[in-house]
Amino acid sequence: MLKVKTFLAESPFVDPRINLAIEEHLLSHLSSHSVILYLWQNEHTVVIGRNQNAWKECRTSLLSEEKGTLVRRLSGGGAVYHDLGNLNFTFLASHLSYDFIRHIKVLVAAFRSIGIPASFSGRNDIFVENRKVSGNAFYQGKAGRYHHGTILIDVDIDRMVRYLQPPAAKLKAKGIDSVKSRVANLKEFNTSLSIDVVKKAIKASFLEEYGGEGENISLSDIMKKEEVKTLYKKYSNPSWIYGLSPDFDVEIENRFDWGHVALGFHVREGSVSQCHIYSDAMDGDLIASLAPFLKGVPLQGDVLAKALRRNFPESMPQEVQEMACWLEKDWAHMF
The missing domain is CATH 3.30.390.50 (CO dehydrogenase flavoprotein, C-terminal domain)
Structure with missing residues (x-):
């Protein structure tokens, strides 16, 4: 198995525009044979996929009225809701080091180590007792690729349902009639869990799988870079977030x-x-x-x-x- 150098990065910020800017910067500056585990959280945010229609996937007016933030990410996939009961992870790896199966192995092993009987199923999700607790998405850059996703720990599911409006055909295809019926928080299966407990389990599982010491990356230093400031402006730009007007013929x-x-x-x-x-x-x-x-x-x-x-x-x-x-x-x- 290819030996890689491991890095850990944990964001102290809860602004999604900052966290996405950091994520893209880390991807652009990957060294060969390296893997980074990046953990981050966003406060009161809807994140839509790269090719989604913001107006159709999110109740944008309601989110704005209730002081939420809408952002668009680089990866494909569907819309998700983030609050401080959710933990986001990103595995960033050089092209030679990227291995999706190993990433999933890290997550499933971490969940099981804290008493959660998780399993990988479907095209991109992790389930517990047939309910989704984590979804994944992917992006490929010049220096490498990333696999990122959500972990529902103690998310306000009612708010999630209020803001997200997936097409009826999508729900029908999955054999369900609501968002709420198919997702679950990890705390439903282990009431003693906290964000910190899950973070520690994932970091330990990551180092167990990949080895190395997990050198820490200072994100406060990265935030001072002009490139990251420019990326922040990109993720804040309404033209990036909303795209083309939906008034089509x-x-x-x-x-x-x-x-x-x-x-x-x-x-x-x-x-x-x-x-x-x-x-x-x-x-x-x-x-x-x-x-x-x-x-x-x-x-x-x-x-x-x-x-x-x-x-x-x-x-x-x-x-x-x-x-x-x-x-x-x-x-x-x-x-």
Whole structure:
């Protein structure tokens, strides 16, 4: 097994814009054969995935009225609610050192060490007694990749339900009728738990799995860097958070096994003048790359499908193939 150098970073900040800026900075400056465990918390925050429509995934007005913060992250996946009863983790690793299975092993072993019978299931979640306690998302940069996620320890589930509004098709696909019915706090299974107890268990499990001393990274020093200040401005910028106005001429959506997709089109003289694709699919980079392929294409499902396919002549991802089939089948003559 590849020997790596281990690092630990724990944020003293609860502002999501600061924590996301630090996370991106750590990713950009990874050394080879290194793995960082970064633990962080956000106060009263909704975090949406890279390709999601803020207005459709979150009750944005209500969140604002109740002094909450909305941010958009780099990774794909769905919207999540953070408060100080939630603990976020990020495993950042160089390309050679990245190993998702080892990350999950660290988390599951940590939970079990504090009396939580956790198991990994589904496409990206950790469950206890068939209820989700942790979700994961992913991003790949030039220097390496990260895998990050939430751990529900003592989250205000009622607030979570108030702010998040996942599409009905997503809930139906999972065989449930509410957000509340499928998630659980770790404290339901061990009432003596605290954030600090979970942090200590994860750090111990991380060092047990990877070895090394776990050199500490000073995030207070990192916050002084101009690059991090610039990243903070990016994550605070409304154009990054909200993206393109949702006032489209045509909108269509569908639910696939790998996620929900909504396409919004601005149309001029029968062709696509601008397109935006919203999705909670885990491959955020792939989804983000697709919209330009449809610009200038006649607004016909079969023609749009061909435009997608011709950009993947050698190996076509499952998501692209299934989107193309859906456009051909359901929208060939309906625009």
